[in-house]
Amino acid sequence: MSLIADLDALLAEAQGLLAAAADSATVEALRAKYIGRKGILPEMMGRLAGLTPAEKPEAGKAVNRAKTGVQAALDAAVERLGGGARAGHAVDVTLPGRQRTLGRKHPITLVLDDTVAIFRRMGFLVAEGPEIETVYNNFDALNTPDDHPSRDPQDTFYFPDGRILRTQTSPVQIRVMQTTKPPIRIVCPGRVFRRDTPDATHGMNFHQIEGLYVDRNVTLADLKGTMAEFARELCGADAKIRFRPHFFPFTEPSVECDFSCIICGGKGCRVCKQSGWLEIAGAGMVNPKVFTSCGIDPEEWTGYAFGFGIERIAMIRYAINDLRLLYENDVRFLHQF
Numbered sequence: 001m002s003l004i005a006d007l008d009a010l011l012a013e014a015q016g017l018l019a020a021a022a023d024s025a026t027v028e029a030l031r032a033k034y035i036g037r038k039g040i041l042p043e044m045m046g047r048l049a050g051l052t053p054a055e056k057p058e059a060g061k062a063v064n065r066a067k068t069g070v071q072a073a074l075d076a077a078v079e080r081l082g083g084g085a086r087a088g089h090a091v092d093v094t095l096p097g098r099q100r101t102l103g104r105k106h107p108i109t110l111v112l113d114d115t116v117a118i119f120r121r122m123g124f125l126v127a128e129g130p131e132i133e134t135v136y137n138n139f140d141a142l143n144t145p146d147d148h149p150s151r152d153p154q155d156t157f158y159f160p161d162g163r164i165l166r167t168q169t170s171p172v173q174i175r176v177m178q179t180t181k182p183p184i185r186i187v188c189p190g191r192v193f194r195r196d197t198p199d200a201t202h203g204m205n206f207h208q209i210e211g212l213y214v215d216r217n218v219t220l221a222d223l224k225g226t227m228a229e230f231a232r233e234l235c236g237a238d239a240k241i242r243f244r245p246h247f248f249p250f251t252e253p254s255v256e257c258d259f260s261c262i263i264c265g266g267k268g269c270r271v272c273k274q275s276g277w278l279e280i281a282g283a284g285m286v287n288p289k290v291f292t293s294c295g296i297d298p299e300e301w302t303g304y305a306f307g308f309g310i311e312r313i314a315m316i317r318y319a320i321n322d323l324r325l326l327y328e329n330d331v332r333f334l335h336q337f
C-alpha cells in the first residue's frame, strides 16, 4: 500500500535530515515541515479517511510509527544542539516577573471570624452541625407550630426523604442540648437556606450565627449584658443596644435587639432610615418547651438564645447595598475588602 510506504519513507527522510541539522533554526524549520499545522504528516493522515476498513489498521500503525519517530528525532536534535531553548523562544531574563494576585478573605468570612472571636473571648465555644436537617430538629424541637408558614415547601427546601435544608442554625442548639449536660455556652455559625426570590436583601442561602447559654439562674439581664458587650466589641465603645418585645416560638419572652447605627452614631441617616437604630438580632429566654424536648429540666435550668444574619452585618459594615454582590465572586468587588 502506497500510504504505508510513503510514511516509512517520510520517517527515514526526517530522521536523516534531523540527524544532520547543524543549528536550532534548521530543526525548527523541519519541525514545521513535518508536524506543523500545515506539515506533511498531518496531510498524510488526512489520506487515512480514503482507505477501506481492511486497510485502515495497518495504515494507522504506520501513522503512529511516523509520528513518534519524527517527534523522537526532533527531541534528539534539540537535545544535541544544546538544551531546551528553542530558536525564537530563548528566555529573556531581563523581563519583569509575572504579577501574582493575592487572595483575601471574603467579607462574609471576615464578619464571621470577627463575630466568633468576640464570643470566644466571652467564653462561648463554637458548635457546628449539618446543613441537611430533620424536620424535628429544625422545627418540632424548637416549638414551631405545625401550621407555621415557615414549614411550607414554598419557604423551605424539602428532600424526597422528608429531610430539609436547615432554615436556621437553631437545630445545632438542639443537637448540643440533646447530647450535653448544662451548663452550655455555645455559638453556632453556619449557612442556612430559605426559598426566597433573590433580590437586594434576600438570598436563597445566607449565614447566621446563633448563641445559646444555659445555666442556673440565667436571666434576661445576662442576655442584655452579653448583647451590649458584643455591640461594643463589634461597633466601638460608644455602641448602644435596645430591646423591643417580639415573638419567636423557641423563646419566651422574645425580643428584637437593635444596635445604635454605626454609620451615623444614632443621629439618623439613610441606612438606619433616620431612626438611629439598626435591627440586628432576635433573642430571648429559651422556651421551657424547648428544654423539655431536649431532656433538660426547665425547673432547674434557664437560658437565653440569640441569632443574627452575617450578611446584614457585612452589608452595614462595608456599606454594601446589594446582597447579591456577596455571591457573584467578582474579583473587582472582592478585592476591596
Ligand SMILES: [Zn+2]
Binding pocket: 261, 262, 263, 264, 265, 266, 267, 268, 269, 270, 271, 272, 273, 274, 276, 277
Ligand atoms: Zn444611621
